[in-house]
Amino acid sequence: MSVLNxxxxxxxxxxxxxxxxxxxxxxxxxxxxxAAEQGGAIGIRANTKEDIAEIKxxxxxxxxxxxxxxxxxxxVYITATMKEVDELMEVGCDIIALDATxxxxxxxxxxxxxIKNVRDKYPDVLLMADASTIDEVINAEKLGFDxxxxxxxxxxxxxxxxxxxDQDFEQMKQILAAVSTPVxxxxxIDTPEKAKRCLELGVHAVVVGSxxxxxxxITEKFVNVMQ
Numbered sequence: 001m002s003v004l005n006x007x008x009x010x011x012x013x014x015x016x017x018x019x020x021x022x023x024x025x026x027x028x029x030x031x032x033x034x035a036a037e038q039g040g041a042i043g044i045r046a047n048t049k050e051d052i053a054e055i056k057x058x059x060x061x062x063x064x065x066x067x068x069x070x071x072x073x074x075x076v077y078i079t080a081t082m083k084e085v086d087e088l089m090e091v092g093c094d095i096i097a098l099d100a101t102x103x104x105x106x107x108x109x110x111x112x113x114x115i116k117n118v119r120d121k122y123p124d125v126l127l128m129a130d131a132s133t134i135d136e137v138i139n140a141e142k143l144g145f146d147x148x149x150x151x152x153x154x155x156x157x158x159x160x161x162x163x164x165x166d167q168d169f170e171q172m173k174q175i176l177a178a179v180s181t182p183v184x185x186x187x188x189i190d191t192p193e194k195a196k197r198c199l200e201l202g203v204h205a206v207v208v209g210s211x212x213x214x215x216x217x218i219t220e221k222f223v224n225v226m227q
Contacts (some may be wrong), residue, residue: 003062003094003095003126004126004147004182004204006042006043006062007042007043007062007144007204007205008182008204008205009199009204010040010041010042010043010205010206011040011041011043011195011204011205011206011207011208012041012042012043012044012045012064012184012205012206012207012208013033013036013039013041013043013044013045013063013207013208013209013212013213014044014045014046014186014207014208014209014210014212014213015032015033015036015045015046015051015055015209015213016029016046016051016209016213017029017045017213017214018047018068021036021214021216022215023213023214023215025046025052025223026050026053026054029046029051029054029055030051030054030055030057030058032213033046033055033057033059033061034058034059036061036212036213037059037061038171040115041061041084042061042062042205043061043063043064043094043133043205044059044061044062044063044209045062045063045064045065045066045209046063046064046065046066047065047066047068047137047214047215048067048068049065049067049087049088049090049091051094052065052088052091053091054152056091056092062094062095063093063094063095064093064094064095064097064128064180064207065079065088065091065093065094065095065096065097066078066084066095066096066097066098066130067079067084067087067088069083070083071106073104074103074104074105074106075103075104075156075157076099076103076105076106077099077102078097078099078103078130078151078152078166079096079097079099079106079148080098080099080105080106080116080120081106081109081114082114082121082157084098085098085118085121085122089122089125093125094126095126095127095128095146095147096118096125096126096127096128097124097127097129097130097147097149097151098114098127098129098130099130099139099152099191100129100130100131100137100139100140100143100145101130101131101132101133101136101149101152101156101158102135102136102139102158103156103157103158111139111143112143114203115127115143115144115145119144126146126147127145127146127147128145128146128147128148128149128184129141129143129145129147129148130149130152130186131149131150131151131152131153132150132151132152132153132154132155132156132158132159132162132214133153133156133158133159133162133227134171134174134175134178136208137150137175137178137179137183138178138179140142140174140181141179141180141181145181146149146181146182147181147182147183147184147204148175148179148181148183148184149183149184149185149186150159150164150171150172150175150183150184150185150186150187150206151184151187151207152185152187153171153187153188154187154188155182155187164185164187164188164189165189165194168197169185169197169201171226172185172198172201172203173201176201176202179193182204182205183202183204184203184204184205184206184207185198185203185205185206185207186206186207186208189206189207189208189211189217190208190210190211191211195208203209
């Protein structure tokens with residue numbers, strides 16, 4: 001079964017913790033991935049080759065890999081250069097996700113040029129476009145991405161204030177009507193009901209992170225309502 005078929009119609013759990021977060025540890029992310037699998041997840045999204053190597057020791061689920069790294073003069077930080085792609089290929093990710101926004105990239109490289117370089121070096125790897133607007137999703141399809149994702153919607157200057165779940169996923173409906181490449185719903189999906197609705201609309205799979213794997217944010221959500 002192909003990787004795309006393995007994740008179709010299911011939940012991918014994002015197991016990530018940045019250095020300033022309490023669960024930052026490859027060991028902990030490995031255990032988090034086991035917990036996600038036991039709960040029924042059909043894939044894992046993970047950050048850094050170290051975390052991914054540990055997760056691969058703990059589960060055989062397909063992995064969407066990224067490397068978050070800041071670069072001077074650019075707001076692009078998700079798998080921004082070939083350095084990050086090389087690191088992910090070292091540990092054998094099933095899918096590599098990268099920033100597909102129209103923001104200035106490191107060293108001024110265009111997204112089209114970057115994708116061509118990746119395809120030339122790793123022709124068989126599946127690439128997922130983390131986009132923030134409908135136009136960016138459409139452009140990513142034109143560039144030949146294997147998967148299109150709403151990961152960054154609401155997290156860039158151009159998409160500030162956007163929420164993929166608003167108005168019964170109106171923007172998601174527009175995306176699905178505009179492209180034929182499989183679409184991954186990610187970002188602002190914080191309830192099982194929202195995840196189910198995405199599948200009903202026709203997305204390929206759903207990625208959920210903070211609502212499942214970041215206990216400090218889950219706790220804060222409870223506390224804010226209780227006060």
